[in-house]
Amino acid sequence: MNLRLTKYYYGDIPEEKTGGGTAASSSNTEAGWPLWEVFIRSKQGLDHKHVGSLQAADAQMAIENARDVYTRRSEGISIWVVESKHIHASNPDDAGAFYEPANDKVYRHPTFYDLPDELKHM
């Protein structure tokens, strides 16, 4: 059971590439509360940003734990939590296929266009 659990969160390593001892499960380890990822909006107008993770028995507790753990110094005004197992991450091996095609579409960036200096507010 634990073996399965440890394999399904965002820090997961493809099985064929894992080394010894990484996903070691031990039968007497208490299952523990699920892991949650925490996202915090530090002030109005900004995106929620990933700040870390924590354990909680349910979503309610996860939000409260996030408040207690990650906003002790007034770091936030809004909290999102999501159970880590629900996060699907892209595979770094796909990085080429995912991101490189965008590299040659420089025309998507405003700096691509060389316009006369007299032109204002564009």
Add this chain to the structure above:
Amino acid sequence: MYEPDNDDAASLIHYLLYLGDNALVLSQRNSAWCGHGPVLEQDIAITNISLDLIGQARSFYQYAASLEGKEVTEDTLAYLRGERAYYNCLLLELPNGDWGHTILRQFFFSVFQQQLYKQLLPSKDSTIAAIAEKSLKEVAYHVRWSSEWVIRLGDGTEESQARMEKALVALWAYTGEFFQPAEYELAAAREGIGPVVAALQPGWWQQVQEVLAEATLQAPEQGKTWMQTGGKTGRHTEHMGYLLAEMQYLQRAYPGATW
């Protein structure tokens, strides 16, 4: 601005000490969990509550000290009064027991504190009203956090329910004291500084009942339990002396030193 005459001033100071002592003594108890909680996240959570409470205590003591004048400070009030001059409710000085006891006590007290502080908002004493306003935000969170834990533990496993039932029996007899006014509370009510505390009971009971019901815990029958009192007038349990001896040790051992 409210300006008390001499007798009233003494009574107001008592009242402030009562409010401060409640917060400090529970903070002292809760802080023993720091480093020993059942899971890291909750270790942090209960310490946040301890920090809120110690902050509240300091606000009340600082105000009391300013009324006393002379050499009185928040620290002389906290560290140089003996057990007979402490006015906190007995419930708050009881040993922590297990996490269930700690949670249930927090719940009983936080609900009471919330009722009380709400009624302090219109206080004629603007300093008290301001402290209450600031503290209410903290207390609202304490109520929420402790309510949820009471529900979780009550409606959790067989063991957790049994533990909560035990805690309920042990602590219930100490909840009546909240609503039995001491002389300084009656005076505060007369002066429009604080509420009539007996009138806070129905609201408290209502909220406690709701949470206990959701926690599948049997609420004690009202009026059936003999209520322990005395803390508000400085008649404490035997636990209090040890609590103060520990807390005040350095100030007592090195009189006059600055830390």
Add this chain to the structure above:
Amino acid sequence: MSVQELEQLFQAKVDQEIKIEPKDWMPDAYRKTLVRQISQHAHSEIVGMLPEGNWISRAPTLKRKAILLAKVQDEAGHGLYLYSAVETLGTTRNQTIEDLHSGKAKYSSIFNYPTLTWADIGAVGWLVDGAAILNQVMLCRTSYGPYARAMVRICKEESFHQRQGFDILLQLSQGTPEQKAMCQDAINRWWWPSLMMFGPKDGESTHSDQSMTWKIKRKSNDELRQQFVDMIVEQAKILHMTLPDPELKWNEARGHYDFGEIDWVEFWNVVKGNGPCNKERLQARRDAWEEGAWVREAAAAHAAKRKDRQAQQVA
């Protein structure tokens, strides 16, 4: 790709200061080293709560009490951030904690020394946190992304810790004769254990070389130790306190302070479990965990019940 090629790619990234992230390929040994080091670090934060927590109930003023509470609580937070970083490597927090409780995992030996007087809280803040910060600042640039990010957060929060320690000692150093004596005594007891915190000498540290190549560590034990000595000697002057080492003196040629030899017999004994508080510390952690088991189970059971009820309502 062959493992060799993957390893080359990995090392090239590290050399270019590109952070390694959880899903990236990494050598098994790198992963193992990280799990060991980060979990040791996490355990140190958690066990480190105990010696300072020992004085929360007896802090001499309300302000000091609040500061100390906040500080020890921060350490719980730091432990949590670090356990989370370990989780990104495929080891759950409970497994990591179990290794601590079974005695398999180590934590910093410094926390096996007792806090005997209030001055110890000052000395721990000044010397122990001071030593820890040097290590932690270095680790903000460590090659593994989640570890580096946890360290950035930790360093930000730690910045007040050393100050509060120094502030406690400063007050004592200006106080009554008894307070001054208390202050000097605490410094005497904590000085050598603090130097030991940086670990064995460079030649004898088994993990150091590889960790440097992988940029997990970025400065050697001895480099950090020297940096610490140079820093503390100057600060001690402000306190008008002495450090208990007759060999401590400025070396013009090196541009550093020379200092005496650490008692390595004591060092290895404390590592092996013979320190003054090894047993108490570990027992305190085990007790907290075992006594909390019913709480964790109850919360999990309640969450499951709630989920079932919601499912039934929907159906």
